[in-house]
Amino acid sequence: MSKWLPKSAAARRWLGLTPxxxxxxxxxxxxxxxMAVYSFLEPxxxxxxxxxxxVAAYVKLFLEYDLEDNLVFxxxxxxxxxxxxxxxxxxxVICLVMGFPVAYYITLQPENKRNIYIYLITIPxxxxxxxxxxxxxxxxxxxxxxxxxxxxLGIIDDSLxxxxxDGAIAxxxxxxxxxxxxxxxYASLEKLDFRLLExxxxxxxxxxxxxxxxxxxxxxxxxxxxxILVFIPCIGAFIAPNLLGGGKKLMLGxxxxxxxxxxxxxxxxxxxxxLLLSAVVVALIxxxxxxxxxxxxxxTA
Amino acid sequence: MKRALSLLTAFAFSLxxxxxxxxxxxFIYNWxxxxxxxLVDKFEAETGIKVSVDTYDSNETLLAKLQAGATGYDLVVPxxxxxxxxxxxxxxxxxxxxxxxxxxxYEDKWKKPEWDSEHEYSAPxxxxxxxxxxxxxxxxxxxxxxxxxFEPSEELRGRLSVFPTPDEVISLANIYLGxxxxxxxPKEMKRIQDMLVAQKDYVVAYxxxxxxxxxxxxxxxxxxxxxxxSRLGRLAGAPVQYAYPKEGVVGWFDSxxxxxxxxxxxxxxxxxxxxxxxxxxxxxxxxQGYGDAIKGTAQYYSEELKTAPEVNPxxxxxxxxxxxxxxxxxxxxxxxxxxVLQ
Amino acid sequence: MxxxxxxxxxxxxxxxxxxxxxxxxxxxxxxxxxxxYAPIAVLIFYSFNANRMVxxxxxxxxxxxxKAFNNEDIQDAVWNSLIVxxxxxxxxxxxxxxGALILARGGNFKGKTASLGLMMLPLMVPEIVTAVxxxxxxxxxxxxxxxxxxxxxxxxxxxxxxxxxxxxxxxGMDTTMEQAARDLYASxxxxxxYIxxxxxxxxxxxxxMLSFVISLDDFIITLMVGGAGSTTLxxxxxxxxxxxxxxxxxxxxxxxxxxxxxxxxxxxxxxxxSNTKTVH
Numbered sequence: 001m002s003k004w005l006p007k008s009a010a011a012r013r014w015l016g017l018t019p020x021x022x023x024x025x026x027x028x029x030x031x032x033x034x035m036a037v038y039s040f041l042e043p044x045x046x047x048x049x050x051x052x053x054x055v056a057a058y059v060k061l062f063l064e065y066d067l068e069d070n071l072v073f074x075x076x077x078x079x080x081x082x083x084x085x086x087x088x089x090x091x092x093v094i095c096l097v098m099g100f101p102v103a104y105y106i107t108l109q110p111e112n113k114r115n116i117y118i119y120l121i122t123i124p125x126x127x128x129x130x131x132x133x134x135x136x137x138x139x140x141x142x143x144x145x146x147x148x149x150x151x152x153l154g155i156i157d158d159s160l161x162x163x164x165x166d167g168a169i170a171x172x173x174x175x176x177x178x179x180x181x182x183x184x185x186y187a188s189l190e191k192l193d194f195r196l197l198e199x200x201x202x203x204x205x206x207x208x209x210x211x212x213x214x215x216x217x218x219x220x221x222x223x224x225x226x227x228i229l230v231f232i233p234c235i236g237a238f239i240a241p242n243l244l245g246g247g248k249k250l251m252l253g254x255x256x257x258x259x260x261x262x263x264x265x266x267x268x269x270x271x272x273x274x275l276l277l278s279a280v281v282v283a284l285i286x287x288x289x290x291x292x293x294x295x296x297x298x299x300t301a
Numbered sequence: 302m303k304r305a306l307s308l309l310t311a312f313a314f315s316l317x318x319x320x321x322x323x324x325x326x327x328f329i330y331n332w333x334x335x336x337x338x339x340l341v342d343k344f345e346a347e348t349g350i351k352v353s354v355d356t357y358d359s360n361e362t363l364l365a366k367l368q369a370g371a372t373g374y375d376l377v378v379p380x381x382x383x384x385x386x387x388x389x390x391x392x393x394x395x396x397x398x399x400x401x402x403x404x405x406x407y408e409d410k411w412k413k414p415e416w417d418s419e420h421e422y423s424a425p426x427x428x429x430x431x432x433x434x435x436x437x438x439x440x441x442x443x444x445x446x447x448x449x450x451f452e453p454s455e456e457l458r459g460r461l462s463v464f465p466t467p468d469e470v471i472s473l474a475n476i477y478l479g480x481x482x483x484x485x486x487p488k489e490m491k492r493i494q495d496m497l498v499a500q501k502d503y504v505v506a507y508x509x510x511x512x513x514x515x516x517x518x519x520x521x522x523x524x525x526x527x528x529x530x531s532r533l534g535r536l537a538g539a540p541v542q543y544a545y546p547k548e549g550v551v552g553w554f555d556s557x558x559x560x561x562x563x564x565x566x567x568x569x570x571x572x573x574x575x576x577x578x579x580x581x582x583x584x585x586x587x588x589q590g591y592g593d594a595i596k597g598t599a600q601y602y603s604e605e606l607k608t609a610p611e612v613n614p615x616x617x618x619x620x621x622x623x624x625x626x627x628x629x630x631x632x633x634x635x636x637x638x639x640x641v642l643q
Numbered sequence: 644m645x646x647x648x649x650x651x652x653x654x655x656x657x658x659x660x661x662x663x664x665x666x667x668x669x670x671x672x673x674x675x676x677x678x679x680y681a682p683i684a685v686l687i688f689y690s691f692n693a694n695r696m697v698x699x700x701x702x703x704x705x706x707x708x709x710k711a712f713n714n715e716d717i718q719d720a721v722w723n724s725l726i727v728x729x730x731x732x733x734x735x736x737x738x739x740x741x742g743a744l745i746l747a748r749g750g751n752f753k754g755k756t757a758s759l760g761l762m763m764l765p766l767m768v769p770e771i772v773t774a775v776x777x778x779x780x781x782x783x784x785x786x787x788x789x790x791x792x793x794x795x796x797x798x799x800x801x802x803x804x805x806x807x808x809x810x811x812x813x814x815g816m817d818t819t820m821e822q823a824a825r826d827l828y829a830s831x832x833x834x835x836x837y838i839x840x841x842x843x844x845x846x847x848x849x850x851x852m853l854s855f856v857i858s859l860d861d862f863i864i865t866l867m868v869g870g871a872g873s874t875t876l877x878x879x880x881x882x883x884x885x886x887x888x889x890x891x892x893x894x895x896x897x898x899x900x901x902x903x904x905x906x907x908x909x910x911x912x913x914x915x916x917s918n919t920k921t922v923h
Contacts, residue, residue: 013749017758020742020802024761027799028773031780035772038779045628046390047368048782067487067494067636076643102675105668117672119911124679126907128860130880131896135682137888138689142520143698145685161459163520164506175682197663207665215663236769238863243884246506247465250642253771258642260775260867262361262466263635264368270779273772280767328871333886353719353872356882370782373789373871514887517696537695562787 032277039270047264057271077255081275084252087166088234091173092181095230096223098174099181103222104215106182107189118186125179133172133243140168140244164246172240177233181226188222189215224290228283236276252276327352327568330363330374332555333510334530335427337588344575350568358510359466367392367560375563376572378426381554382468384416385625393558395421396570403577411594414554416625423556424573425582427529429591430620431469432550434526434534436516437542444544447477450523451496453503462515462524463500465507467638470497470525472551472623483626487633494637501641513539529590532611543611549619554594683900690893697888707894717895720879723790727865727875728858730794735801736851740809740843742802747813765800773800774867781868790873796864801854808853812846845913852910856903 006012039057041049061081064074106117124132139145140162150156162168192215200210216223238253245251250258252272259269329336333356341352355374357363360383367377367387379387387393398404399420407425417423433450435442441456442449451474453461464470471493475482478496480489505521513534515521524541526534531543557576559569575581583601586593590612599607606612614620626634660666689697693704711717742762746755765773777796786792820842824834840847862877869878876899883892 009749010752013745013752016741016745019738020758020762023738023799024764024802027777027780027795028765028768029761031776032768032772034783035776035779045631046386047365064636067491067633069487074643076640079643098675098678101665101668101671104665105672108664108668119908120676121679122911123904123907124683126856126860126903127683127900128862128877128880128896128903130862130877130884131686131900132682134880134884134888134892134896135686137884138685138697139682141698142518145698148698159519175678178679194663201662210663211665232767232769236771238771246508248501248504248507248642253769256771256775257863257867260369260778261365262359263639264361264365266779269775273775276769276772280769284767326872330871333882353874354716355871355874358885368782369778370785370787370870373787373873375871510885511887514696518698 035270035273039267039274041267043265043267045264047266049266054267057265057267060268061271061275080250080255081252083166083249084235085279087170087173087251088231088237090170091177091234092227092230094170094174095178095181096227099178099226100185100223103182103185103189106186107192118183121179121182129176129239130243132176133239136168136172136175136244137163140171163244164248166245166249168244169240169249169251172244173234173237176237176240177230180229180233184225184229185219185222188219188225192218221291224287228287231283232280235279325350325568327376327565327572328374329354329376329378329572330366331356331376331378333358334533335378335589337585340581340584340588343581343584344572347575348568348571350565350571352572359464360468361466364392370562373562373564374560375565375569376557377560378555378557380468381414381416381556382623382625384423384556384558387558388417388422392561393422394561394563394566396559396566396573397421398424398570398573401570401574401577403574406577406579406595406597408594408596411554416554417556423558424577425594426555426557426576427585427589427591427593428552428554430528430550430552430614431464431473432526432528432544432546433523434512434516434531434541434543435523436519436521437540439519439540440522444542445547447473447546447548449544450525450546451477451500453500453523457503457523459503459505460520460522461500461503462506462508462512462521463504464509464525465642466509467634467641468623469551469553471634471637472621473525476549476551476619476621477546482621482623483630485627485630485633490633490637494640497637497641507642513537513541516541527591528611528614532590532609535611536605545614545618549621550614552620552622554622686893687897687900690890690897692890692893695889697890697893707890708898711891711894711898714891716874716879717876720874720876723873724859724875724877727790727794727797728855731797731801731858732805732851732855734798735854736805736809736847738798739802739805739850739854740847743806743809743813743846744839747810762806763803766803770800770861770863774864777864778867787870789870793865793869793873793875796868797858797861800861800864801858804853804857805850808849809843809846812843812849816842848913849910852906852913856906856910859903 006015038049040053040055042052042054042056044050061077062073063071066072106114109117137144142159142161142163146162147156147160150160196214196218197210200214205213236253237251238257241249241251241254245254247254252275256269256272256276259265259272327350329352331354335356336354341354344350345352357366360380363377363379364383364386368390377393384393401424404420407420411425411428412420433444435444435449442454450461472482474480474493474496475484478489478492480493484490506515508515509525512521512524512526512530515524516534517539526541526543528543531541534541557569557573559566563569576585577595579595579597580601582593582595583598586598587601587603587606590606590609592612689700690707691703691705692700693706694701739762742758746759746762749755773796781787781792821834821838824838825831829837860877862881865873865875866878866881869875874882876895880892880895883889883895
């Protein structure tokens, strides 16, 4: 068997990595490159592209030809992009606020209990995202699980109108990606040396100071990783805005889908995708920088 | 290695299985809740062909999906104004519908339509109207004017549901404002745009699939609706009443057409022929509650259908069928809708 | 120190709370778990609703389960989902295993970081972007294999999920056994076959399970890429939700949920057996 394999280590290496290169290269990198090219072409009015170079798709983000063909500033897409960032950041912050104390609490538990908690946190994450979002329709909707008892008890006398709002989308996003926040924070807290806390305490640090000056700085890479893992899927989310936002509160992800599935403007959809990708790249660079800092801290410690 | 080999074999096998579509299959791509299962069962029993049905939610989605190369569908069901676009784009093929045995049953009134005058492409499915429905108990109005829909009263704030795609909404707006369909005049389209943007303040959701449920739950008091679908909602217990506004309603005619990339063209023709049999068409009409274009179906209708208010409009109702718009007019429509949805 | 000890010491003397412990954490954790599980509980509860509308509870019934079981479209969709998940998992796990062996054992070489980045790329790109990019790609080259298109897309994004646990396992693995085997004149292949693979197995199984669940859950990519007859279960569930909220959706969801939980639980035990930490 091993006789067929090339003798040189380098040749073997490339032979072994080829399948992965081929799959991810052809079916991921090439498509993204084609998409990048398409974003600089003219749309065909009935779908697809015309082979004419154009930056119209990017111009369209800010300016538009109004009905009378005057070029005017158009805040519409900026608003959608802004809302996407706003909701994604909101969901990320809520995840962090909810998740950090839980990750910390789990770290304090004995090992077998820790594993059970981690298992409990991963379970919902592995159940279908559509299903998890669907559950929130039942909870938030008119006559749903929250409203009905309140109405019956006379605490409220009209619908709370929770569905089809930005708040509903934010809750959906938070719920979808919460475990992605807890797990990396837990992973970095687990490595935390609790003797450092004792030391800080001996040096008359208050509990609050111990938390802000010792614990949080030391598990910062975990916090950053968690934030990025939550932020990336949020910014491209499609299911939550569609099911919980009623198709009225678009986000970047649903706007991209809309360009391909209904508006038939491929170049604009591609340009929006490129925008999404650059948001992710910025987030990743941010992560890489904080990871390097962590190495630096560990190196000097 | 054995394991890897067996996996590769499995992979090749499943690819082969999907590639070599066995004879005796028919892939239909139709609107949501528009293909009665018992009709499909009947066709399967009579012909031995295995039918599978996927669904879409609008003409725009269908067109986009076909344009994106989502192929393998043997039959799709666009409305009349999308048929010429699909012909021009080369997305559907000639299948000589006029040559099918049951073509003789085609109602004369619907023969030689402008979208496919020789019946080379299309066989009839259903025709109906687009208007709006309202909550029959809680809404105070009577649905006598499109003004109630386009310029809603305060009680509809946050309780109005509108279709998510421009086609029928803008046609309805044309009727209300007395603007010609497919207008290329920016000033007139601006009026439509302003009206729809103002209407958005009242909209709870842009939806064209669960309108009756939105009314039942009270999430909406008024919603864009199709006549037959409104009837289905009412029969299922939703308090919906279909409105016949005095200005008029939008008419549409959905047909079966065969995409260029279809693999089972003969089976598709068999299905077209099957549907032009009055017995079968009556099953469809009974379950959907729209109109059909086949002679001799009325004798199979139930009493309920014959008297349903959604199927029997007032005799003076103004029904306007939308033509296919020029690219210039279409571009204005897209601009208006993009603005509305932002 | 357990939670109960903590509480009793709290009561005795507030100051006695050990360094690094904070009050209210347990309560917070409790509400967190409620938040995490309440929606699932609601979902399961309403699957037993006899009414046609999900949220109007009228009585207990299992008819929606019977209906779901007898629904031919659901059966087709489940079948499609399983074919896609099995093939994608098989191919992705094979590719990832070879890749992980080289990246973890091949020493340092030029392009290692880039290769690692490439392996993880599908994880970094938002799903919707992958979906439309692959859609454009297939439309451009005119590739039209129905379910085959979906499988190709799934293999691609499953690779990093299979890769991570395998690589983690490899990095925690001792090489002395393999060296011993080589010293005893086992051929390279024999060493690989009888030493490396069995030792790596927990990682491979864990990776395969992860990609299986990921493939089974994927919705947006399948929705955009799929053509006729390639409706998978999530895509079918989406079309059900669009049609109206009936407890049948809850019933199907509950079944899918149980299935996922079973796989994750199995995964959990497998990864517990291997002493590497493969917490994702």
